[in-house]
Amino acid sequence: MSKTVPDETPLPIRGFAAAALVAAAAAAAVWLAQASLSDYVVTLLAVLFLNAALAVSLNFTNGFTGLFSLGHPAFMTIGAYVAAILTFPERRKGTMLPGLPEFLATTELSLLPAILIAGAVAAVVALIVGFPVLRLRGHYLAVATLGLIVIIQSLATNWDTITRGGSGLSGIPRLTGIWWAFGFMLVVIAAAWRIKFSSLGRAMMATRENELAAECVGIDTVRVRMLAFVLGAFFAAVAGALLVHLISVVTPRTYSVLLAFNLVVMVVIGGSGSIIGAVIAASAITVLSEALRPVEESVGLYGMSQVIVALALILVLYLRPQGLFGSGEPMIVRRLFGGDRFGQTP
């Protein structure tokens, strides 16, 4: 047997047990928070969890596979509208959306099937859009996905019968609570973690590091890129759907280019490809921009938080271009969850 890998590869059970324990502890903290803190803080926490989930899901493309995509808000918009139309109370659809096709006008789904369908629709869109768009590299891909945001926005503005145009849908049932947001974040983190530390994840990173070499060791890079893009789109759509069921309104401008920028900043500051980094950066930026809001209002400098986020990005790019954790994960976390067997310095 080889000298390089120990005969006793650590059992996956250990990683699962650690993950379950940490998740349980976090759940206890969430329970405590929602029992003791104000509604405002609880909602803020839910938004924070969703932002963390979004940043982690952007890592599939921008982190692991090295595709600089800005398309997240497009898929979130798709997910938001699809889910909102599906969960909207049947009796109010007649007044709000009189032009709705028969089968949509008579359905009223609960949240879980609605967000799953929303995710699936966005995944199909990503699949179709991916064929031309993923042929592009670097800035070209960024610009193309930026265009996708604009296309989806104008579609949402002009497809009146389904979307109610520019005024958007209001009074969406407030079905998302902190537990939905928390649970979804855990699902996204677990999925990202499992993929990152698997053969498929290595294939993604190989595609990022050197596409030609990846092809030549038998990795179908077109397929891998598509997979990352579709996965990211699915999770983005579900997050977009959950968020509008928290703020109970969606317009074509709910998820804009600015959000794409903020999400990219979270990924870059956390370290492209780092899951824990994305969670930390997303949490920090969410809390920071919320904490600065009263300051903005008192001083009368609206948009200051956005300026600070942009400055933070410039600082990080200047002082630590690889972000908080580079493309890796902090060692203690890797040890705990079993992602440490093949990486650098065990």
Place this chain on the structure above:
Amino acid sequence: MTEAIIEAHGLSRIFGGLVAVDGYGLRLAGGELVGLIGPNGAGKTTAFNLLTGVLKPSAGRILIRGQDLTGARPHVLARAGVARTFQNIRLFSDLSALENVMCGGHMRHGSSLIKTLAQLPAFWRSEKLIARRAAEIIDRTGLSALAYRRAGDLSYGDQRRVEIARALATEPAALLLDEPAAGLNPSETQKLVELIRRINEDMGVSVLVVEHDMRLVMGLCRRVQVLNRGKLVAEGTPAEVQADPAVIEAYLGTRRKALANA
């Protein structure tokens, strides 16, 4: 005669008005070790890129174990059993040496998305298999001490060996090495020659080597092809090739030959 792993007929590639490779042919049988030499700009690397699907041929056919794969993408040829290294090393720099080699195992043993996300037992079995096989190859290529080092931080010679190890992890029938000794010092070159011999003899992998280092090719290969200005000008044992006037012309030009004869 053993089964041909790679058979190429009349391969040509035209870049604009330049005919980089013109009617190149190759029959690489199981267990063979063939050298491809030629002066700078002769089209060796282009021929290599054609054989591995990196470039599509303008004309000609490529058969891998009898299967016509002309114009197929590189990963299809890799799956069929053709592995390669690059003249300018192309590693997955941010991954460890071991992870680089494990990437080579993905094609044969990697789990699908569903199996990975569902964490089925089949996923863990395949992960273990990939790790074990990669570790074996790492040991065989003498990289054990460097397994967990970031590939981009390794020395040039070690990077070359990681690249060969990664190619071996794809379980190839034929390994194509593009100037493997470029930039190596004599002792590193010696180690490399031994490694190529072991790969060919012990692991039974057919090898095609493009090389500049004449001594290396002549000592290593039993059959040598010579390419000049995109055309095959000679093919045979090292001794035959060295005596071939067309080869001498290719390397030295005609005027010098005339001088030497005078």
